[in-house]
Amino acid sequence: MPRTPTENERIRRATTEQILKTAMTLFCEKGYYSTSIDDVAKQAQISKGLLYHYFKGKEDLLAALVDLRINDVLVVMNAAVAKTTPAEQIQHIVEGALEDVSRQPEVFRFYLNLFTQPRLDPVVAKYSQKLMDEQARQFEIQTEMFVRLGVAEPRQRSLYFSSTLQGIMLMFSTYPNSFPLEKLKAEAIAEFCNHG
Amino acid sequence: MPRTPTENERIRRATTEQILKTAMTLFCEKGYYSTSIDDVAKQAQISKGLLYHYFKGKEDLLAALVDLRINDVLVVMNAAVAKTTPAEQIQHIVEGALEDVSRQPEVFRFYLNLFTQPRLDPVVAKYSQKLMDEQARQFEIQTEMFVRLGVAEPRQRSLYFSSTLQGIMLMFSTYPNSFPLEKLKAEAIAEFCNHG
Amino acid sequence: MPRTPTENERIRRATTEQILKTAMTLFCEKGYYSTSIDDVAKQAQISKGLLYHYFKGKEDLLAALVDLRINDVLVVMNAAVAKTTPAEQIQHIVEGALEDVSRQPEVFRFYLNLFTQPRLDPVVAKYSQKLMDEQARQFEIQTEMFVRLGVAEPRQRSLYFSSTLQGIMLMFSTYPNSFPLEKLKAEAIAEFCNHG
Amino acid sequence: MPRTPTENERIRRATTEQILKTAMTLFCEKGYYSTSIDDVAKQAQISKGLLYHYFKGKEDLLAALVDLRINDVLVVMNAAVAKTTPAEQIQHIVEGALEDVSRQPEVFRFYLNLFTQPRLDPVVAKYSQKLMDEQARQFEIQTEMFVRLGVAEPRQRSLYFSSTLQGIMLMFSTYPNSFPLEKLKAEAIAEFCNHG
DNA sequence: AATGAATGAGACTTCATTCAT
DNA sequence: CATGAATGAAGTCTCATTCAT
Structure with a gap:
C-alpha cells in the first residue's frame, strides 16, 4: 500500500533538509572540493541514488x-x-x-x-x-x-x-x-x- | 663535458621561477583545486616530468x-x-x-x-x-x-x-x-x- | 524499488570472484608488477572504477x-x-x-x-x-x-x-x-x- | 691533457664494477621492479647519464x-x-x-x-x-x-x-x-x- | 668520460554521475 | 521513494630513457 501524498511530502522535506544540513557541515569542515558526494550521502545516511533524486548534482547542492x-x-x-x-x-x-x-x-x-x-x-x-x-x-x-x-x-x-x-x-x-x-x-x- | 654547475644553477633558477609564476597565475585565475598539474606544465611550456623534477607535487607548489x-x-x-x-x-x-x-x-x-x-x-x-x-x-x-x-x-x-x-x-x-x-x-x- | 540485498550479495560475490580469478591468471602469466589494473579490469570485462569499488587497490588484490x-x-x-x-x-x-x-x-x-x-x-x-x-x-x-x-x-x-x-x-x-x-x-x- | 688509454681502461672497469655491485645490492634488497635507475646511479655515486654510457638500460643491467x-x-x-x-x-x-x-x-x-x-x-x-x-x-x-x-x-x-x-x-x-x-x-x- | 635537465608514456587512483531494479 | 552496482573521464605521480653540453 502506497504512502499518502502528505506523508510523501513530509519525507521529501525531511530528506532534503537532512542532505543540505550534512552538505553544509561537510563543506564547512573539509571544503567543497575535498568533500565527495559519497561523503555526503554516507553521512546523511542515504544512498547516492537518492541524493541524485533530490539534487541534480554536487553543484546543485x-x-x-x-x-x-x-x-x-x-x-x-x-x-x-x-x-x-x-x-x-x-x-x-x-x-x-x-x-x-x-x-x-x-x-x-x-x-x-x-x-x-x-x-x-x-x-x-x-x-x-x-x-x-x-x-x-x-x-x-x-x-x-x-x-x-x-x-x-x-x-x-x-x-x-x-x-x-x-x-x-x-x-x-x-x-x-x-x-x-x-x-x-x-x-x-x-x-x-x-x-x- | 658536462654543463658547469653555474650554468645548471642558472637553468634551475629560471625554470623554477617560470613554474612558480605560472602556478601563481593559474591558481589565482582558477583556484588551487581547479588547476591541474597538466595545466601548469603546459602553460609553463615544460613537461610534467620536469615539473616533478623541481617540485615534489602539487602541494609542494x-x-x-x-x-x-x-x-x-x-x-x-x-x-x-x-x-x-x-x-x-x-x-x-x-x-x-x-x-x-x-x-x-x-x-x-x-x-x-x-x-x-x-x-x-x-x-x-x-x-x-x-x-x-x-x-x-x-x-x-x-x-x-x-x-x-x-x-x-x-x-x-x-x-x-x-x-x-x-x-x-x-x-x-x-x-x-x-x-x-x-x-x-x-x-x-x-x-x-x-x-x- | 531497489534490488534486494540477496540479489546485491549475489552480484557482489560473482564480480569479486571474477576479478580475483582474472587477477590470479594475469599475475601468474605476467607477474604482479607487469600486470596493470587496467589489464585486470579489461580482462575481467569491468570498468576500472568497479574494480576499485571492490578492492582498495592493486595491493589489496x-x-x-x-x-x-x-x-x-x-x-x-x-x-x-x-x-x-x-x-x-x-x-x-x-x-x-x-x-x-x-x-x-x-x-x-x-x-x-x-x-x-x-x-x-x-x-x-x-x-x-x-x-x-x-x-x-x-x-x-x-x-x-x-x-x-x-x-x-x-x-x-x-x-x-x-x-x-x-x-x-x-x-x-x-x-x-x-x-x-x-x-x-x-x-x-x-x-x-x-x-x- | 687527456688521460692515457690505460688509465681510461682502469676507470671503465672500476665504474662498471661499481655499478653492477650497486645494482646487485639494490635488486636483492628491493627487487628489480622496485629499484629505479635513479636509485642505482645515486647509490653508485655516478650520474644517470654515465650509467647509460655503460649499460644500454635497466634490462641490460x-x-x-x-x-x-x-x-x-x-x-x-x-x-x-x-x-x-x-x-x-x-x-x-x-x-x-x-x-x-x-x-x-x-x-x-x-x-x-x-x-x-x-x-x-x-x-x-x-x-x-x-x-x-x-x-x-x-x-x-x-x-x-x-x-x-x-x-x-x-x-x-x-x-x-x-x-x-x-x-x-x-x-x-x-x-x-x-x-x-x-x-x-x-x-x-x-x-x-x-x-x- | 661525465652531468643532470628534460621528456612522455603509462601507472595508480578518485569521483561525479548514471542505471537497472 | 530508494538502493548501490557500474562507468569513464580526468587527475596525480613515477620512471626509463634521451640530449645538450
Whole structure:
C-alpha cells in the first residue's frame, strides 16, 4: 500500500533538509572540493541514488546552500530597513551580522571562502558571483541609510563601514576563541551610528 | 663535458621561477583545486616530468607560493618597524598593505581564499594555518606600536585596526574596479595614525 | 524499488570472484608488477572504477589472493592432521602438496615467486612475510608428526622433508612438461613415511 | 691533457664494477621492479647519464648480473667435474652450492626469485629462461655422474637429488638465521654420495 | 668520460554521475 | 521513494630513457 501524498511530502522535506544540513557541515569542515558526494550521502545516511533524486548534482547542492545564505543575509537587512532612524538601522546591521558570525563562525568562513574564490573557477565562480551581486544590492540600501544619517560622503562612508564590518567578521571567524567580539562591536557602533 | 654547475644553477633558477609564476597565475585565475598539474606544465611550456623534477607535487607548489607570500608580508612589516614614530609605523603598514593589494588584487584574493579555507581540508589547511600563524606573529608587533602611540586599550585598538585594514583589502579585491582605494586609505590613516 | 540485498550479495560475490580469478591468471602469466589494473579490469570485462569499488587497490588484490592461498594450504594440513598414523599424515602432506602443484604449476610458481621476493620490496614484502609465517606455523605441526614417527632428530628430519618436498615442487613447476612427478612422489613417500 | 688509454681502461672497469655491485645490492634488497635507475646511479655515486654510457638500460643491467650468476654456477660445476670419483663429484656440487648460498643468501634468493618469474613477464622472462636453460644443461652433466655411480635409475635419482638440493637452498635462504645448514648438508651427502 | 635537465608514456587512483531494479 | 552496482573521464605521480653540453 502506497504512502499518502502528505506523508510523501513530509519525507521529501525531511530528506532534503537532512542532505543540505550534512552538505553544509561537510563543506564547512573539509571544503567543497575535498568533500565527495559519497561523503555526503554516507553521512546523511542515504544512498547516492537518492541524493541524485533530490539534487541534480554536487553543484546543485552548493547552489541551494548559497540561496539559503542569501536569504539569511536578506532577513537581517530587511529587519534593519524596518527600523525608524538610520542610526538604529545601521546598528541593527552590525548586531545582526555579528550575531550571525558569532553563532557559526565556520559557516561564515565557508561563505567568505566561496566569496573569495577565483573568478574563473569553472564550478564555484558563479555562486561566488551570486553572493557578490547580492552584497552589492544590499550595499545600495545601506548607503541610503548613511545618506539619511547626514554624513558628508555617504557612499564612501558606507564603504568604510562595510569594510570594517567585513574585516571584523573575517578576523573573528579566523580566531573565534580569542577575539573580543563584543568590544569591537561596541567600538564599531560607537563609530558609525552617531552623527552630529 | 658536462654543463658547469653555474650554468645548471642558472637553468634551475629560471625554470623554477617560470613554474612558480605560472602556478601563481593559474591558481589565482582558477583556484588551487581547479588547476591541474597538466595545466601548469603546459602553460609553463615544460613537461610534467620536469615539473616533478623541481617540485615534489602539487602541494609542494602551493607551499613554495605560501612561503613567498609570507616573505612579502614580512618585508612590509620590517620596513614599518624601521620607522621612528608609531604613527609613521602604522601609516606604513596601511600604505604597504594597500599598495600590495592594489597592485595585484587577484593575488591577495587568492591568499585570502587560502586563508579562509576550512580547517580540515586535507591538503590546503596546513598552508592556511601557516598564513594565520604568521599573521598572529605580526599582530603582536603591531600591537606594540599602538602601545607606543599611547591609546587606551592598545590590543583592542590594534585588532580594530587590523579588522578595518583587512576589510578594506577584502572589499577592494572583490570590487577592484569601483572601489575608491585612495580615499579609504586616507580615511583609515586619519583614524588610526593620530592620537591626542 | 531497489534490488534486494540477496540479489546485491549475489552480484557482489560473482564480480569479486571474477576479478580475483582474472587477477590470479594475469599475475601468474605476467607477474604482479607487469600486470596493470587496467589489464585486470579489461580482462575481467569491468570498468576500472568497479574494480576499485571492490578492492582498495592493486595491493589489496594481492592480499586477497594471498589469503586464499594460505587457506588452500591450511586445508591440506588440516586433512593431514586428521589422519591417524604419522606415516599417513606425512604421506597426505606429500600427496596434497604435489596434487596441488601438479594441477596448477603456474599458480604455485607465482606464490613461490612471491615467497622469494626481496625483504624490502615496499609493496610485496608484507605478503611474502605472511606466507612465510604461515609456513613456519605449519612446520611446527609437521615436526610433531615426525616426533610421533619416532625418528632420531625429528626437527632436522622435518626440515629435510620440507626441503625435499619444496624442492620437488620448485622443480616441477619449473619444468612441468618433462618432470616425472609421480615417480618422485613415490620416492619421497618411500623415504619419509617409513621408520624402523 | 687527456688521460692515457690505460688509465681510461682502469676507470671503465672500476665504474662498471661499481655499478653492477650497486645494482646487485639494490635488486636483492628491493627487487628489480622496485629499484629505479635513479636509485642505482645515486647509490653508485655516478650520474644517470654515465650509467647509460655503460649499460644500454635497466634490462641490460639485469642481463649482466645473470651472466655473472651463470658463470658462478659454472665454476662450481667445472670444479666438480674435475674430481675423479662420482661420489666426490656429487659431494662437491652439494658443498659448492651450499657454500654459495650460505655466503649470500639474499643473492641466491634474488636469482631464485628471477627463476620463478612468470613466463610472460615482458622484461624479466628471458633472463629467467636463460637461468633455466643453463640449469638444464648442467643437469645433464650431473645425471652422468649418477650413471657412473651405478644407481638404478640415474636420471630420476639425479632429479631427486637436484630437488633436495634446491629445496635446502630455498629453505635456507628463507630462514637463514635458524636453518641448520651444516646438518642438512651432511644428511644430503650421506644420502646421495654413497652407493653400494 | 661525465652531468643532470628534460621528456612522455603509462601507472595508480578518485569521483561525479548514471542505471537497472 | 530508494538502493548501490557500474562507468569513464580526468587527475596525480613515477620512471626509463634521451640530449645538450
